[in-house]
Amino acid sequence: MIRITSRWRNTLAVALTGVSLFSVAAASAAEITVWCWDPNFNGATMEEAFSRYKAIHPDDTIKVEIFEKAAMEQKLQAQLASGATDGLPDIVLIEDYRAQKYLQSFPSSFEPLTSHVDYSTFAPYKVELATLNGQTYSIPFDSGVTGYFYRSDLLAEAGITPDQLNDITWDQLIEIGKTVKEKTGLPLLPIDPTSSDWIRIMLQSAGSWYFDADGNVTIKDNPVFKAAVETYQRLMTAGITTPVSGWTEYTGSFTSGKTPSTFSGVWMTATIKANADQSGKWGVAPSPRLDGVEGAGNASNLGGSSWYVLSSAPEKEKAIDFLTSIWAKDVDFYQKILVNQGALGTYLPAREGEAFKASDEFFGGEPVWQNFSTWLAAIPAVNYGIFTEEADTATVAQIPAITSGGNVDEIIAAIDAQVRQQIQ
């Protein structure tokens, strides 16, 4: 009996010594800390940017900490709310849809960069979404410029040529879908009925959103919103889509050829190109535009993110100097990350570089990057506001009603009411 307990006591003693020995204090070296969420994408581009900065400033170091995206947001939010700035990074990546939420909920937590950066060199919509009260806070990073990705070989079986897909409307796309369904039996598009992505894309393509520039709800009595819901309803009821649930099934459907196309942000390129055996069988067209809507265009956006400097950052000056001297200046850097990470930056002068002009054999020899960057410059700027998530939830809740052919005006009224109730 005594033997057991003395062993317990020893274990405990060893353990207690352990905890005091291995308590690690925060490193005190002068280095820039960055939080982001993809080791192969935004993390890798940050490392590349810093390697260029290091060539001029050899003593500085960078520390890129990768988190899962939702986890990083939770962590950042908890810490900003607590007001304790210990351990916050110098630079943090924030998704564009959430930018205003952070800027408005935690005023003075982020550093305005207006006096350091010439924002006219970045895509206007990216600048707008990070601007609050005349101050811009971000270094814009990747774009979510949208495109219509299609399997040219499968569409050719139905007699559809790439020319027929250029600068078309959604209703023309629906007609193409019917032809494809008839000739090949394949549904044209996979749709995730638990996501409002496509409604958002349609809204922004016509320069509209759930909210206006002042943050007022613009759902009811918004002709663009009505057109988007009606178009979505026509898409869903035309029998040319197949429902998918979740990311895996969604990407699986068009990479396996169960559907011959999808409609997504430029970042989907990496997922598509991961299937090397399909090289030469893909094409990209501009995203379709809404029919009969004033200001509707063939350029829109889905996702994207930007870098922000925290006001409390221990290496604030260094972080700003690093961001402005690489991210807002180095055209060659943008060529490198485009080739290596498939990251389409929103720094407009980068378009004139080699990599942007190159043609891509995977997409049948088209200069896809230059196409994307041309569309990118045309994306209308909208105010994502601080309640985009709430509006998304309200919209998704009505998707079953939209799909089953419900009355569009009633559906819109219901979405409007729910959003207003939630954001009071």
Place this chain on the structure above:
Amino acid sequence: MSNPIALIGRAGTYLLLSLAAFVSIFPFFWMVVGASNTSADIIRGKGTPGGALWDNIVKFVNSFDMVRVLFNSFLLAGLGTVLTLLVASMAGYGFEMFRSRFREKVFGGLLLMLSIPFAALMIPLFMLMAQLKIINTYQAVLLPSIASIFIIFYFRQATKAFPSELRDAAKIDGLKEWQIFLYVYMPVMRSTYAAATIIVFMANWNSYLWPLIVLQTNEMKTLTLAVATLAAGYTPDFGVIMVGAIAATLPTLIIFFLLQRRFVEGMLGAVK
């Protein structure tokens, strides 16, 4: 024996049990099969073992400082378990052995606190840790979890079966209270300790939200946090994630099977 109605009933029972077994085992099966497939195969829904297991393991081991991460996880889970058991068993012992006017009120107050969700405590707790200047340390992870109300409750319930004659006899033999606890109570209650070890170790090992908030650097990350970062990114490698999931599950499985017999005893009541 050959009563047809009983036979049908039996068949129904087995059918239901098989279904339940399938539902519980399938995720595990999927994890193991997934670990041996490439990401592309998993996306295509391939449900048979593939040949990429070794590749996935190599990629997993190289994706972060494995020694450091495992050390963090084992230290936090191990030490957390020892400290929680110590504090909670003393509290449970105290609550049951010593009478006082406020005993039940204090205990009721503790149980009420069980209903406060952690999300509500998270931010004040973080501010507290920031004031104590212990953010990004092992202490910050351990301290809030040591006084686990549920485990105190569990020990108090188990202590009800501890014969007070044993304590009286020990007193007559001249043992002090701490000696009684150490030399009589602890050995007698070992099944309860074993069951609590499984519960606390699993909870600490899987703990995610609080370590996520309070640990800042890669050197401090636990296995759970590290595996979660594998899922970061726009094109996650599902095969590697499955290997990570297995690595994160294995220790709790081993602990469970090692202590399984005692666990069942502990659940049934420690003292026969």
